[in-house]
Amino acid sequence: MKNNQKTVREIALDVLESVEKNQSYSNLLLNTMITKHKLTGSDAGLLTELTYGTIQRKMTLDYYLEPFVNFKKTQGWVVNLLRMSLYQLEFLDKIPDHAVLFEAVEIAKKRGHKGHTSMVNGVLRNIQRKGLPSLEDISDPIERISVETSHPKWIVQRWIEQFGYDKTFGMCRSNLIASVQTARVNIRKTSRNEVISLLEQEGYMVEPSVVVPDGIKCLKGNLAGSEAYKMGFLTIQDESSMLVGYALGAEGEEQILDTCAAPGGKSTHIAERLSDRGRVVSLDLHEHKVNLITQQAERLELNNIKTRAYNSKKVQEIFGLGQFDRILVDAPCSGLGVMRRKPDIKYTKKEEDIHSLSEIQQELLDASSPLVKRGGVLVYSTCTVDKEENERTALKFLENHPEYEGDETIKDRLPEAARALVDRFMIQVFPQDFGSDGFFIACFKRKVK
Known part of the structure; x- marks a missing residue:
């Protein structure tokens, strides 16, 4: 679906480029892009998934791409396009492979020349044909966690020294899981049960927090757009x-x-x-x-x-x-x-x-x-x-x-x-x-x- 002549994947590529080149904050830029391009529902969800997923898994994706791409000789936007496309192929189940390849090639046509287009098409088809390198080939346990969970090696090393191998591996894996939006109920104005009822009437899927008595978890929707938020009944907070x-x-x-x-x-x-x-x-x-x-x-x-x-x-x-x-x-x-x-x-x-x-x-x-x-x-x-x-x-x-x-x-x-x-x-x-x-x-x- 096009928004201001750009597809969701093109917008995602713009975000990835800005984060890498300008060190923009991904969460702030993502919200800006959703507003700018008036994305809602599944389009906003896809943009968020592609952006966060690609950034979260960047080191893993680069490990997979390395046998097929000369990073030093490849333009940054092409590398990001390949990362985003491979993320969809490897980690998302609901998008057919042919749709991923088609979109990648179309973006390459718009942003580059024939050489870029043939390269993107060739790399992705080569990956389909030959398969990806195995993480099992990484013998060093610290490097293995680093690559498998996309955490820089110095962080993994530091955490293992402080918390041990198992705690570190669990933390790194947990960091790859998308966060669920949570909010705190304003107990001065209302109760948690009342807010949950109001949000459900608005079409949100919410449930009580099992951690915090005043907290709720939002499983569907963005609470910042709710009437309950506008009325001051809740604050978005982890x-x-x-x-x-x-x-x-x-x-x-x-x-x-x-x-x-x-x-x-x-x-x-x-x-x-x-x-x-x-x-x-x-x-x-x-x-x-x-x-x-x-x-x-x-x-x-x-x-x-x-x-x-x-x-x-x-x-x-x-x-x-x-x-x-x-x-x-x-x-x-x-x-x-x-x-x-x-x-x-x-x-x-x-x-x-x-x-x-x-x-x-x-x-x-x-x-x-x-x-x-x-x-x-x-x-x-x-x-x-x-x-x-x-x-x-x-x-x-x-x-x-x-x-x-x-x-x-x-x-x-x-x-x-x-x-x-x-x-x-x-x-x-x-x-x-x-x-x-x-x-x-x-x-x-x-x-x-």
């Missing part, structure tokens, strides 16, 4: 991310600081759990990101959020010591826990990024810690699965701040499904645990004396 609000445990009239708050999912969750006299101060470095928090608060009709654009490393310049009951530091991180929804992350991150990020994370904790009242709580969270950014950062913070101790009551505040994952005052959620994002939360309590 189940692992929802756990942060529970871990923080804000209630009543407490004063809360969220230091790295954009786009506002956690701030609004905290605000929903407070009374009108309780308050969340939500900071982020950039004004345009702060505006996202404000927009979310207005949509949800939350009047107890105050936003401000400010550098959270300098919070002591604008707030008093011991001013807040609880503080959340949802720190910038490598994002290695969200590869299922942002697959390009694994190809753009480098190991040295983790070292520099861990220093920033420590600076943010150091800056925020004096602002917590005695007996108050400081929560540190990331959307990654790396011990240097997570467990080691948490332990280093306690080592440097004897006025704090690990808060093991975090276990009592978390939903029952997550409690088994708690280690003392920390919880590491892996993607394979709940089919949600990889996430880390540590809870510290400021000593009374």
Whole structure:
């Protein structure tokens, strides 16, 4: 089906090109393209599948293509077209092979010359005739996981050292599974059962989350287009991310600081759990990101959020010591826990990024810690699965701040499904645990004396 004279596969190729050449974020660009080309239903679904699937499996696809293609001498768009076509042939069952070949050749005709067309046709037919190389030929176990699951070797090596072979292989395989959209119900305005009923009336296929009491899973449709969303009855948020609000445990009239708050999912969750006299101060470095928090608060009709654009490393310049009951530091991180929804992350991150990020994370904790009242709580969270950014950062913070101790009551505040994952005052959620994002939360309590 054509949209603005382009087929869905042509649009997918444009996205793949932009992600590779310009390091565009695949999730943001995909949403832009769906809107621009007015794609709905199965067309939007196919574009998402082709884009995410090809990026997720890129290293595997390149391994399969290597005997048939000279990558150094082949233009980038042709390589991406071959990857996308091979992804359909190898990993999608519902698209006939002849349709894949026909579309690939038609795109090559439009974008290139006869040589490109014959090459694309020849490579794909050669693959059909000869078959693909076997992954069994890879003898090194680390390289085998790397190629089979399309994770750079340094990530696989690092995870095996930290978590062991089986946990790593399970995580890498889980990262290839498309994420299911989840949302958090605004308990100030409605109940989960009511929202599920409303969404089902709208034609959505939804079910309660088994992880989070206020969560729902959407099996069909995009909740951002629902009336329930427009009325402020729900916020789109991953189940692992929802756990942060529970871990923080804000209630009543407490004063809360969220230091790295954009786009506002956690701030609004905290605000929903407070009374009108309780308050969340939500900071982020950039004004345009702060505006996202404000927009979310207005949509949800939350009047107890105050936003401000400010550098959270300098919070002591604008707030008093011991001013807040609880503080959340949802720190910038490598994002290695969200590869299922942002697959390009694994190809753009480098190991040295983790070292520099861990220093920033420590600076943010150091800056925020004096602002917590005695007996108050400081929560540190990331959307990654790396011990240097997570467990080691948490332990280093306690080592440097004897006025704090690990808060093991975090276990009592978390939903029952997550409690088994708690280690003392920390919880590491892996993607394979709940089919949600990889996430880390540590809870510290400021000593009374």
